[in-house]
Amino acid sequence: MHNVLDMRTALLRWYDDQGRTLPWRVRPEDRVRGIVPNPYAIWLSEVMSQQTTLAHATPYWEAYRSAFPTVVDLANADREVILSMWAGLGYYARARNLHKCAGVVRDEHRGVFPTDEKTLLSLPGIGPYTAATIAAICADEATNIVDGNVERVISRSFAYASPLPKGRKGLRDLAGTLVRADRPGDYGQALMDLGATICSPKNPTCLLCPWQTWCVAHAQGEETKYPIKTKKKQIPVRYGYGYVLQCSGEILVERRPDKGLLGGMLGSPTSAWGDKPTDHSAAPMKRNWEAKGEIRHVFTHFELRLEVFTAEIDQRVDGEWVSDISGLPTVFRKVVEAGLA
Ligand code: SF4
Incomplete structure (x- = not known):
């Protein structure tokens, strides 16, 4: 009692x-x-x-x-x-x-x-x-x-x-x-x-x-x-490509739109994320991309799998470049780390 x-x-x-x-x-x-x-x-x-x-x-x-x-x-x-x-x-x-x-x-x-x-x-x-x-x-x-x-x-x-x-x-x-x-x-x-x-x-x-x-x-x-919980449904998987473009020790990043997941944060360029693996030939920048394997990151409602590609260039293209990746969200740090490995 x-x-x-x-x-x-x-x-x-x-x-x-x-x-x-x-x-x-x-x-x-x-x-x-x-x-x-x-x-x-x-x-x-x-x-x-x-x-x-x-x-x-x-x-x-x-x-x-x-x-x-x-x-x-x-x-x-x-x-x-x-x-x-x-x-x-x-x-x-x-x-x-x-x-x-x-x-x-x-x-x-x-x-x-x-x-x-x-x-x-x-x-x-x-x-x-x-x-x-x-x-x-x-x-x-x-x-x-x-x-x-x-x-x-x-x-x-x-x-x-x-x-x-x-x-x-x-x-x-x-x-x-x-x-x-x-x-x-x-x-x-x-x-x-x-x-x-x-x-x-x-x-x-x-x-x-x-x-x-x-x-x-x-x-x-x-x-x-206890606590008794209703069994969770498996979360869906989404797929895409992540790109690590390097130039003189720096990495190209882009700021994500304010609205939506990771809004306003800096991140590596990626393809769109879809329910099926997308087509890498639609890469945003034509380069000699080298495949570096897959990274996985679990968000609240889905798991993201990104195939990482990297390339090195001699002349910077327009955009934001960083040498320190500690300010990037974990998913993009994973992308960059895979790209540099
Ligand atoms: S189950 Fe939790 S609340 Fe109950 S006796 Fe054990 S530690 Fe305490």
């Missing part, structure tokens, strides 16, 4: 003792000393850590915080600089929204990052999860913070039977029944930490878990059965 208040107490005690220390986080002992969380820093961390690990996102967070100490600095920065610093984090629409959102905070909120859930939800690129997180952590608003980690912990603790994604709303509502006005930010962060460190997807360490007493999945010995 679940006792919500006891579960909260046990979780918060565990967090006080063993919650993670993160560069943007104000730990309970520091809050007592009067240190308050910075909503701009929290927002950056939340946007950057979506769809990736904290270990991967943290150096990006540090680079952005040092280059743009305030949200107004970020708003005033060149969008191309922001995009190139984002390279390797994926989901580039987030970087574009980051800049847009900073502009709205500068222009419509006098440069002060909002902390209430309703206003946060009105900002570009801020969804329910990020709004709930910032509001709970920075304004002690009793919001319902639910990310993938929280879904896993709650679904296991209650042996939630409806498969996701359809059952997601019910699971969210269930998580909401545990929300209280007492330390909502710490509670949300504790739950996220529990999912990230103890209640892991494949090997939960239930013996160390503060919710072990109440967890139904653990009692059933079926922890990894």
Whole structure:
């Protein structure tokens, strides 16, 4: 039988003792000393850590915080600089929204990052999860913070039977029944930490878990059965060609159109991407192309396979040339690396 208040107490005690220390986080002992969380820093961390690990996102967070100490600095920065610093984090629409959102905070909120859930939800690129997180952590608003980690912990603790994604709303509502006005930010962060460190997807360490007493999945010995998910359909494969044109140690790149996948980013020239392998004889530049093999990259909704071709020329053609490829999205770095191999 679940006792919500006891579960909260046990979780918060565990967090006080063993919650993670993160560069943007104000730990309970520091809050007592009067240190308050910075909503701009929290927002950056939340946007950057979506769809990736904290270990991967943290150096990006540090680079952005040092280059743009305030949200107004970020708003005033060149969008191309922001995009190139984002390279390797994926989901580039987030970087574009980051800049847009900073502009709205500068222009419509006098440069002060909002902390209430309703206003946060009105900002570009801020969804329910990020709004709930910032509001709970920075304004002690009793919001319902639910990310993938929280879904896993709650679904296991209650042996939630409806498969996701359809059952997601019910699971969210269930998580909401545990929300209280007492330390909502710490509670949300504790739950996220529990999912990230103890209640892991494949090997939960239930013996160390503060919710072990109440967890139904653990009692059933079926922890990894939850959350139950409807089987995903296989994602489609798209095909094309990628071209690496070299001249004196530099590579030809082109800026992609603003709209669409990887919009506004620099990338290698490619053919159109289609459902079937396309015809390389339609290469955009007539050269002595040398085949360098295939690279594969998985996006959210499809896998891209590009046959890479390279050529070297003595005289540059019109276009943008770069020697440093660290600012290119991962898929194009793969293309260039294959082309130079
Ligand atoms: S007891 Fe195990 S399965 Fe249940 S919440 Fe804790 S770590 Fe997860």
